[in-house]
Amino acid sequence: MPRIHFQQQLAELKDKLLAMAALAQQALDCSLDAYLKRDALMADHVHDHETAINAAERSVDEMAYDLLAMEQPMAIDLRFLLAVIKINGDLERIGDQSVNIAERAAELLRHPAVDLPVDLRQMGELTGWMIRVAIQALLDGDAGMARSVLTMDDSVDRINSETHQKLVEVMQAHPEWSQQSLNTIIISRNLERIADHATNIAEDVIFWVRGADVRHQFSTAAD
């Protein structure tokens, strides 16, 4: 198979992965709408996205495996294919976490709405933005852009800790709101996990572009 054909197939694989990323982002947006707007239909809708995401994951994996098996790519293309396989797995887990958020949002609908002293809208927007920036970094092959995702993750971790602490105080002051507080704590943790997956994606982009494994080293790296 000529190399030009191989490059076309890599471009097609990238398009498949982008479609997968769009599905994962839609699942997150839907689950946040379900929570923020108390919308049961939207919560159900996340399950449809999950089904589509699982099918898309298989399709991306199969194409990446076929290209690895048939083309025996070298160096930069090999790293790209391995990054695609890992990013694909993280996108699928973003779908899983979105389902978890939707389930907690549905559970919250069984209890009266209360005004909790936390704002998960901002945390959700930041998390969604991390996914978008990580995917844009993949599109542009931009390691610097990918690295900006790693610093955003620190903000999400901080918001999650603050949310946890505030809602524990709410539980103690208003035991009758314990269900609302508990489900909101879990949604905050799910968002924090989604941010971790976006961070993994960014690290895989850096691995692909730089050919260096930055995992677990970034905070101490000089560059």
Next chain:
Amino acid sequence: MPRIHFQQQLAELKDKLLAMAALAQQALDCSLDAYLKRDALMADHVHDHETAINAAERSVDEMAYDLLAMEQPMAIDLRFLLAVIKINGDLERIGDQSVNIAERAAELLRHPAVDLPVDLRQMGELTGWMIRVAIQALLDGDAGMARSVLTMDDSVDRINSETHQKLVEVMQAHPEWSQQSLNTIIISRNLERIADHATNIAEDVIFWVRGADVRHQFSTAAD
């Protein structure tokens, strides 16, 4: 490089992955001891394991990548290398989840011990067993054994749901125990995530042995 040398390197890679799996299991065992025995030193110890796990993860990944790049393996060996890379990632996440459990166990030490109506010891043992069986299935190349892990995951999911429900009732009946209940709910969720990672490992073993992608299909598959 002669093929016999390649087979030796694959065996060496498998040994590296087994050492990684042993570290992940130790991290889980330590975190459970920290929770069950209210042992602060054991909770700290999980962080040491995490550092070792992160180093082991990089070492496995690098060797797998080098073998992919230099040997251009075909068919069954390619599938094995891809399975190793994915299993490696799941083992690293088991380490992360163990750290989360240790953090919650440390938080629990800041509150009086109370007798909650749940038994996470059994759930922890079942989860640890899932990891061991999944890794044994990898060692033996036994898809049937790997499939037994998938049914165990259903039990862990059920225990997690029951634990959540019981502890919500405790929170409502005993608001003064809300911190203990909340942290125990989160530990139960972490165990459920670890069981998911063990399930992923089992699916990757099946993928390697059978050459078929069973993800998201197992419950409806005839075989």
